Amino acid sequence: MDCRDTRPLLADHAAGKLDEVRTAAVEAHLQGCADCQRLAASEDALNAALARLPRPPAPARLTARLEDMVAAAEKPERVRARRAPFRASTWLTPFASACVAAALVVVVTRATTPAGPGPGALVTEAVNDHLRVVTSTRPIEIESGGIHQVKPWFTGRLEFAPRVTFSGDDDFPLQGGSIGYFVDRKAAVFQFKRRLHAITLLVFPASGLTWPSGPTKQVGRLAISENVSRGFSILLWQDDSLGYALVSDVNMHDLETLAGKINEP
Amino acid sequence: MSYTVGQPLGRALLSHADAAYAYALRLTRRPSDADDLVQESFARALAGAAGFRDGSLKAWLFRIVRNTYIDLHHRGAPRPEAEPVDIIDDAPLFQDDLELDRLRRVVAEDIEAALRELTEESRSIILFDLEGFTETEVAGLMGCAVGTVKSRLARARAALRGKLQDYVR
Secondary structure, rough: OOHHHHHHHHHHHHHHOOOOOHHHHHHHHHHHHHHHHHHHHHHHHHHHHHHOOOOOEEEHHHHHHHHHHHHHHHOOEOOOOOOOOOOOOOOHHHHHHHHHHOOOOOOOOOOOOOOOOOOOHHHHHHHHHHHHHOOOOOOEEEEEHHHHHHHHHEEOOEEEOOOOOOOOOOOOOOOEEEEEEEEEEEEEEEEEEEEEEEEEEEEEOOOOOOOOOOOOOEEOOOOEEEEOOOOOOEEEEOOOOOOEEEEEEHHHHHHHHHHHHHHOO | OOOOOOOOOOOHHOOOOHHHHHHHHHHHHHHHHHHHHHHHHHHHEEEEHOOOOOOOOOHHHHHHHHHHHHHHHHOOOOOOOOOOOOOHOOOOOOHHHHHHHHHHOHHHHHHHHHHHHHHHHHHHHHHHHHOOOOOOHHHOOOOOHHHHHHHHHHHHHHHHHHHOOOOOO
């Protein structure tokens, strides 16, 4: 076995996928070939690096839509709307739109349950959205030159004006903003940093959501729900008609400090 | 979740939603586009459920995701040139132990960025291998002969190592 025969097998060798005969042949070649040894080591390193790739889960709102589609496909005779209409997209074909529309008219046997996802779902959605932002290739659509540059950028992109006056400071520099989704509605996404940690602030219309009913903590003028999920700290609060979700892997104290700054009149 | 042919496959498909989303995100590079791609793919899968005969349901779903991506992504736009075929002998080798050591310290962000620079074909075959699909399944996903999967994967990994050299200096 020469280099040309060996090299296509090195990845499988590194992953332990080769049978005994080919394993023995590859290892015999490796003993006398420094170049292939180096390549084999790089295959090991590449496998280890690929194993470190995160696997972002499907966002809660997507999972909910897929469940609706499946329900519609399996029980087409049950007809009634369950969720708010989802946004039209340039990506969706009329075919998919029709399927989703059909899904959205699935009977709700749970018609008597409150509208919107439960309180735990808000925490899950906030963490998922934070993960989506930090794993996104373009997490920031408007670079920050301060809040007075970021906020006007949202005008015309949202049906509401996100009330955030904090411009960032040395402890919590504002990185920028983007448009995202929270559950079934558009959200303004602000990105702050705390040292090397990313902090995501989502601002969205609060109506129709079921908020956590557990204990709250007074931070500034507002009562804030503190939550911990999957190693992330999540603060949720309402201010008039808007909802706020602040998510990061920083400690709760740091996040409360930032929430206090965001809530300053 | 196992799936038995003849049973409603929607519930079984849902068990692969996270994996499909992770793949879609790396294809489209934008979360909102990944959402749409997975929705469209599920719509097609549910509509074509009768077409699923045997084998891995997850591989079948991934094939739909990839085909849907190619169909929609390149709609109205010329398909980009295929990645030049990498000659294995010319593939970049890490020249010394220092470079190997750097590769070992590559963080997830680096490898995400390097993956994004690959062509869809190279990215997909690496991700399929990472998902644990068999060579036969990968061949079905890529629309190629089983006998060419290894060499395609080796070329894609060589291309990825080449891209990673930019991140490990």
